[in-house]
Each structure stands twice: as structure tokens, then as C-alpha cells.
Amino acid sequence: MVASIENIGADDYVITPILPANLLRKIRALLRRHIDNAETIPFGRAELDVRRYEVVLPKGKRIPLSVREFDLLRTLVARPRVIYPKAELRTRVFGTDASESTVDTYVYYLRKKLGAGVVRSVYRLGYKAGSISS
Secondary structure, three states: OOOHHHHHHHHHOOOOOOHHHHHHHHHHHHHHHHHHOEEEEEEEEEEOOOOEEEEEOOOEEEOOOOOOHHHHHHHHHHHOOOOOOOHHHHHHHHHHOOOOHHHHHHHHHHHHHHHHHEEEEOOOOEEEEEOOOO
């Protein structure tokens, strides 16, 4: 009996030969899929607890976040090198009814709870993930 790919647990495959750029693109897609299904997401020396909407610091201290704060931080942490324009964060996290000042407000809340460096402002471009000071 011949085993199919689905029966042995594989959900993707690569046809060879493959260009390095295509391989990197596939790896990034798999990492994004992993982050979308993860229970915890690493964030520097801390991690995000997806089930409890908390940030877990290295010594075990937990900082609870609101759902919106958590969604904003999770969006930034999922792709830490990406600079998100305010308009994109607004639609991804808050929906089209929210204003761009809503993004600024929630960035302020995150900085107040987790430290000024948790979200970095990139002049005239938007925001990106920073680091948590513990």
C-alpha cells in the first residue's frame, strides 16, 4: 500500500531544484503559520501567552493586556522587522471604524505597561516591534 503525503503528516512539499529566494519565501510562510497557531510567541527574553493575553517576563512575572493591546503587540511581534503604517495597524487590529489616533493611544498603553521601548516609532513611516525592558 502506498502512503499519501497527507497520511504521513506532511502538509507541504518543495519541488527541486528550487531557487533560494523561493525557499526563503516558503520558510517565512511556514513561520507565519506557526505564529498564528502558537500558544506562546517569543518576544526577546519575554513571551506572549496567547491563551491568557499576557506578557510573561523572564522571571515569570505576568503582565495582563487587554484584547486590543494584545492584538496590536502580537501583530508587531509576528513580523518584528516590518514597519507597519498606522493605517495598516488600524485596519488589522481595530477595524475600519477606528481612527489612526486609536493606534497611537494603544501604543501609549503598551508603552506604559511594558516600557517605552516595546513599540518603536519610525518617523513618518509607522511602528515596529521593539524590546521589553524588564
